[in-house]
Amino acid sequence: MTSIAFIGLGNMGNPMAANLVKAGHDVRGFDLVPENLKVARDNGVTVMANAPAAVKDADIVITMLPAGKHVLSVYEDIVAKAAKDTLFIDSSTIDVGSARQAHAIAAKHGMLSVDAPVSGGVGGATAGTLTFMAGGSKEAFAKAEPILQPMAGRIVHCGEGGAGQAAKICNNMILGISMIGVGEAFVLAEKLGLSHQALFDVASTSSGQCWSLTTYCPVPGPVPASPANKGYKPGFAAALMLKDLKLSQEAAQAAGAATPLGAEATQLYALFNQLGHAGDDFSGIINFLRGAQK
Numbered sequence: 129m130t131s132i133a134f135i136g137l138g139n140m141g142n143p144m145a146a147n148l149v150k151a152g153h154d155v156r157g158f159d160l161v162p163e164n165l166k167v168a169r170d171n172g173v174t175v176m177a178n179a180p181a182a183v184k185d186a187d188i189v190i191t192m193l194p195a196g197k198h199v200l201s202v203y204e205d206i207v208a209k210a211a212k213d214t215l216f217i218d219s220s221t222i223d224v225g226s227a228r229q230a231h232a233i234a235a236k237h238g239m240l241s242v243d244a245p246v247s248g249g250v251g252g253a254t255a256g257t258l259t260f261m262a263g264g265s266k267e268a269f270a271k272a273e274p275i276l277q278p279m280a281g282r283i284v285h286c287g288e289g290g291a292g293q294a295a296k297i298c299n300n301m302i303l304g305i306s307m308i309g310v311g312e313a314f315v316l317a318e319k320l321g322l323s324h325q326a327l328f329d330v331a332s333t334s335s336g337q338c339w340s341l342t343t344y345c346p347v348p349g350p351v352p353a354s355p356a357n358k359g360y361k362p363g364f365a366a367a368l369m370l371k372d373l374k375l376s377q378e379a380a381q382a383a384g385a386a387t388p389l390g391a392e393a394t395q396l397y398a399l400f401n402q403l404g405h406a407g408d409d410f411s412g413i414i415n416f417l418r419g420a421q422k
């Protein structure tokens with residue numbers, strides 16, 4: 129049994145912590161929101177009064193927080209108070225610069241650290257099938273891997289510190305762009321009198337094939353489990369897609385990479401969010417492309 133401190137028990141953190149409890153670990157959690165602490169307690173997490181109390185005597189510290197500034201402020205608060213040899217795993221999706229700063233704070237205090245953002249959403253967090261994209265030294269990754277296992281379907285060591293976040297935002301930039309591409313193709317097909325099913329049957333087995341089409345099809349019918357069949361209830365909210373696209377554009381600017389379609393996708397998702405769809409599934413952008421602005 130390992131003692132794990134879990135900071136950030138929101139939509140993702142709570143089911144992830146629950147899977148660590150189920151795997152037999154001693155999980156001590158903290159969040160700022162009392163309702164989230166209640167859920168954690170019901171799941172078998174020992175609720176602590178604050179983050180430093182959760183971290184005291186923990187072997188592993190996992191953070192699952194909204195953005196880079198939250199991670200850095202929590203790290204400033206807890207790293208110095210952790211026991212020697214504690215491993216820090218940050219699974220939040222944050223900018224690469226903040227991820228590297230978080231590694232630097234851990235290193236300054238002689239701690240190992242891993243950035244390990246996830247894909248798979250709340251469904252994957254609950255089922256314990258998340259994909260983890262990890263960045264950090266071989267030693268840190270070797271220590272993190274068995275801890276991540278009960279929450280994971282797949283764990284990929286992407287490289288040194290920050291590489292996990294880099295992989296996450298590159299992947300989600302592909303996703304944002306491809307969802308708009310698939311949406312545009314369905315809208316064009318409608319105008320040309322081609323049925324959704326016919327386009328799906330052709331493109332899903334041809335060169336247009338991609339995850340946005342075959343797993344997450346943005347029109348109802350061809351893929352019964354996709355959010356389009358449930359009124360575009362998320363799934364993966366448009367607000368989170370916009371967050372990740374913005375991170376990709378910050379990173380592209382800092383690194384000097386040309387990402388014109390990433391930039392365009394960011395603009396389109398910003399508009400979609402502004403029109404009141406931040407809480408809709410991101411595949412609902414097809415309705416915006418069709419001109420339905422309600």
Ligand code: NAD
Pocket residue numbers: 135136137138139140141158159160161164179192193194195198202219220221222246247248249250363364365368371
């Ligand atoms: P959330 O807002 O539900 O959870 C974040 C939690 O952090 C909140 O409960 C908040 O109270 C807590 N928090 C903030 N500051 C804190 C502090 N100083 N101390 C303790 N707790 C604090 O968000 P979420 O959906 O669980 O997402 C968490 C992270 O995972 C984000 O970075 C998000 O981008 C990423 N992510 C989310 C999804 C998803 O589908 N929800 C998928 C992949 C990645």
